[in-house]
Amino acid sequence: MKKEDIVEQLATGQMSRRKFNQSLMALGATMVMMPVGSRSAFAASDDHPTVFTWEGWDVPELHQSYLAKHGESPNMAIFGDEEEAFAKMRAGFKVDLTQPCTYKVPIWKDAGILEPIDTSRLSNWGDLIPSLKTIPGTFEGDKQYFIPTDWGLTSVLYRADLAPEYVGNESWGMLWDPKYKGRLSMADSLIDGVMVAAIYIGAKDPFNMTDEEMAKTRAALKEQLPLMRYYWSSPADIEQALASGELVATSAWNSSYAALKKEGFDVRYSSPKEGAMTWVCGFCLMSDHDPAKLDRIYDYLDAYASVESGVFALTEYGYGHGNLKAFAKVEQDQPGLLKELGYSVNVNETLDAGIFQAPMGNEPALQAMFEEVKAGM
Amino acid sequence: MPGEASSPGIMLLAYHLPNRLLGLSKQNLSLMSRTAMSLQSFGSTIRRRFLESEALRGFGLLSPTLLAMVFGLAMPLLILFTLSFWLQDYVDFIKTFSWKNYSDFFAKPIYGMILIKSIKISGVVTLATVLLAYPMAYFIAFRVQKNKLVWLILITVPFWTSYLLRVFAWKVMLGYNGVVNSGLKSIGLISEPLEFLLYNPFAVTITLAHAWAAFAILPIYVSLEKIDRSLLEAARDLGENAFMSFVRVTLPLSMPGVIAASLLVFIPTVGDYVTPSLVGGPSGIMIGNIIQSMFGKAFNWPLGAAISVMSMLTVTAMICLFLWGTHRFRRKIA
Numbered sequence: 209m210k211k212e213d214i215v216e217q218l219a220t221g222q223m224s225r226r227k228f229n230q231s232l233m234a235l236g237a238t239m240v241m242m243p244v245g246s247r248s249a250f251a252a253s254d255d256h257p258t259v260f261t262w263e264g265w266d267v268p269e270l271h272q273s274y275l276a277k278h279g280e281s282p283n284m285a286i287f288g289d290e291e292e293a294f295a296k297m298r299a300g301f302k303v304d305l306t307q308p309c310t311y312k313v314p315i316w317k318d319a320g321i322l323e324p325i326d327t328s329r330l331s332n333w334g335d336l337i338p339s340l341k342t343i344p345g346t347f348e349g350d351k352q353y354f355i356p357t358d359w360g361l362t363s364v365l366y367r368a369d370l371a372p373e374y375v376g377n378e379s380w381g382m383l384w385d386p387k388y389k390g391r392l393s394m395a396d397s398l399i400d401g402v403m404v405a406a407i408y409i410g411a412k413d414p415f416n417m418t419d420e421e422m423a424k425t426r427a428a429l430k431e432q433l434p435l436m437r438y439y440w441s442s443p444a445d446i447e448q449a450l451a452s453g454e455l456v457a458t459s460a461w462n463s464s465y466a467a468l469k470k471e472g473f474d475v476r477y478s479s480p481k482e483g484a485m486t487w488v489c490g491f492c493l494m495s496d497h498d499p500a501k502l503d504r505i506y507d508y509l510d511a512y513a514s515v516e517s518g519v520f521a522l523t524e525y526g527y528g529h530g531n532l533k534a535f536a537k538v539e540q541d542q543p544g545l546l547k548e549l550g551y552s553v554n555v556n557e558t559l560d561a562g563i564f565q566a567p568m569g570n571e572p573a574l575q576a577m578f579e580e581v582k583a584g585m
Numbered sequence: 586m587p588g589e590a591s592s593p594g595i596m597l598l599a600y601h602l603p604n605r606l607l608g609l610s611k612q613n614l615s616l617m618s619r620t621a622m623s624l625q626s627f628g629s630t631i632r633r634r635f636l637e638s639e640a641l642r643g644f645g646l647l648s649p650t651l652l653a654m655v656f657g658l659a660m661p662l663l664i665l666f667t668l669s670f671w672l673q674d675y676v677d678f679i680k681t682f683s684w685k686n687y688s689d690f691f692a693k694p695i696y697g698m699i700l701i702k703s704i705k706i707s708g709v710v711t712l713a714t715v716l717l718a719y720p721m722a723y724f725i726a727f728r729v730q731k732n733k734l735v736w737l738i739l740i741t742v743p744f745w746t747s748y749l750l751r752v753f754a755w756k757v758m759l760g761y762n763g764v765v766n767s768g769l770k771s772i773g774l775i776s777e778p779l780e781f782l783l784y785n786p787f788a789v790t791i792t793l794a795h796a797w798a799a800f801a802i803l804p805i806y807v808s809l810e811k812i813d814r815s816l817l818e819a820a821r822d823l824g825e826n827a828f829m830s831f832v833r834v835t836l837p838l839s840m841p842g843v844i845a846a847s848l849l850v851f852i853p854t855v856g857d858y859v860t861p862s863l864v865g866g867p868s869g870i871m872i873g874n875i876i877q878s879m880f881g882k883a884f885n886w887p888l889g890a891a892i893s894v895m896s897m898l899t900v901t902a903m904i905c906l907f908l909w910g911t912h913r914f915r916r917k918i919a
Contacts, residue, residue, distance in 0.1 A: 291881045292881050295880060295884070319676040390780050398882070437866070438867065439867060452761055453762075454760075572883065572884075572885065579695060579875065579878060580693075583695050583699055
């Protein structure tokens with residue numbers, strides 16, 4: 209039966225009930241037989257845990273062994289930053305695993321939403337970089353609340369063709385250069401924004417500033433405000449703006465550098481003389497997780513912590529991975545790539561050179577200060 | 586739980602209200618539940634009462650809307666109001682009554698300043714939207730003879746896309762390599778892209794004025810359409826020129842539409858946070874962004890609630906002022 213016939217018969221009332229039902233059945237059968245791949249996009253089945261994470265870390269390439277074992281990806285929910293995630297979970301959103309960064313783990317632990325993770329159930333635990341396992345606030349005695357799976361840098365990303373004078377003379381001060389007024393940007397965040405200003409003014413401990421250092425940071429942010437095009441909240445913003453030349457320099461994560469480099473832009477990911485910031489993110493087990501899904505939760509964690517995931521994160525995103533063996537594997541398969549991405553072949557060197565992001569003291573005051581500066585006060 | 590404070594009162598109300606309405610006492614109820622016979626009569630009593638009482642029938646008809654209003658609007662508002670008198674302590678709420686959030690609101694100049702800025706931006710947006718919408722509505726109401734519906738639908742076509750998409754469209758228009766900049770560059774008017782187009786209050790104003798245009802055109806159109814054409818003819822017969830007959834007849838008669846349009850644009854735009862966060866840049870932030878940050882990044886829900894309440898009160902005051910002003914204006918020109 210042709211399509212036109214169906215419409216005409218329906219319109220003129222000629223189609224018999226039986227024929228109509230037949231068409232409906234055919235439609236239903238087609239729907240059921242539609243490729244499984246497109247259906248799994250709607251929702252994984254109820255037996256899978258829900259993982260609350262950043263965009264880009266939800267891809268199947270980062271949990272291949274889970275996919276191989278269970279046939280489907282777990283349920284993925286995406287947050288823009290940890291504050292949003294926290295607000296959603298406090299409002300009743302139930303998830304099993306989250307992927308915050310270390311500086312948020314203590315406050316989440318204090319809020320009573322985290323549960324210790326049994327690391328003996330993870331076959332890849334032994335391969336994770338030891339110094340990342342002992343970041344203050346992420347463990348309590350022998351109770352591990354955090355599985356460090358991802359890390360990277362926050363540093364200045366700039367167009368070397370537009371600002372050639374900075375090659376070999378890199379510093380955070382690039383984001384305060386009046387020469388590029390209106391073509392600079394910084395993250396709209398405390399940890400990747402205000403802390404940059406704290407490092408710039410030379411605060412002794414940027415994460416626990418004295419009142420005097422706070423005042424200096426505020427002054428630096430105020431000085432910087434008229435130079436800013438905007439404060440960015442999504443890497444896509446700065447990647448497009450750097451590509452078009454709207455921005456000359458901005459604070460950024462490794463992935464933006466990797467993405468622009470791949471497109472062939474003359475960008476540099478700087479090593480500021482004051483030191484780049486190092487962030488570490490990873491998994492936390494929520495205390496209200498579904499106990500029936502615990503096996504799968506550990507399967508997921510193990511899959512994410514594997515060498516394969518690490519290789520993918522490094523080569524595709526330019527992000528560091530918790531699994532030490534991933535670095536050796538990348539160096540072996542693609543010699544020189546690590547250096548190009550800004551990592552030493554001896555990973556600990558890179559980790560030691562950076563300033564580790566830590567929980568910020570007096571966060572509400574910092575936030576209020578930042579809001580006021582942004583409002584022009 | 587923010588809802589806890591209000592729940593006992595609601596429970597009490599829910600228990601007493603049906604009995605009151607039906608005129609039944611507790612004893613009556615328990616007596617009737619004893620036997621099936623009385624159950625039956627209970628049913629018929631309800632039926633009879635329901636048919637007799639006009640108020641009850643009215644409530645019955647209203648109940649879906651009423652429930653939606655109570656649970657969707659009144660309750661959240663009550664929760665917000667309660668929340669604004671609590672305090673945030675690290676990750677917990679201190680659930681004792683306190684004016685601190687409100688005193689903070691007045692003590693720190695930032696909130697008042699941004700609220701005033703938001704009202705200014707929304708005021709300009711409202712003015713621009715109504716001024717631009719009026720000629721369009723006028724044209725459809727008076728000049729278009731055939732297919733008015735098609736014209737109205739054409740006006741709403743841009744609003745079939747999502748709000749976010751329209752904001753992004755303006756980002757593309759005003760952007761560094763956007764339509765405006767590359768257009769001006771190609772005809773040689775500028776050599777470097779203009780940077781003042783995007784990421785400031787100007788961009789927010791343009792985007793909002795465009796995004797809310799349909800909400801202004803439609804009410805103005807309706808009120809213009811309703812005007813009795815013979816009144817206009819009479820004005821002309823009595824010697825008024827075209828302009829004066831517009832000022833003294835058309836404009837006052839279309840004021841209800843203008844007022845509705847102004848309110849429909851002004852109220853939602855004051856609290857808008859998507860537009861300023863996408864095209865506003867640091868200088869274009871509005872009170873909605875501050876509230877959003879209080880509920881998100883800054884994690885101070887009670888203060889956010891207090892700012893919301895203050896912003897609502899200010900908007901209400903502004904509207905009262907506006908209505909009073911337009912009322913006087915109408916009496917003056919009529």
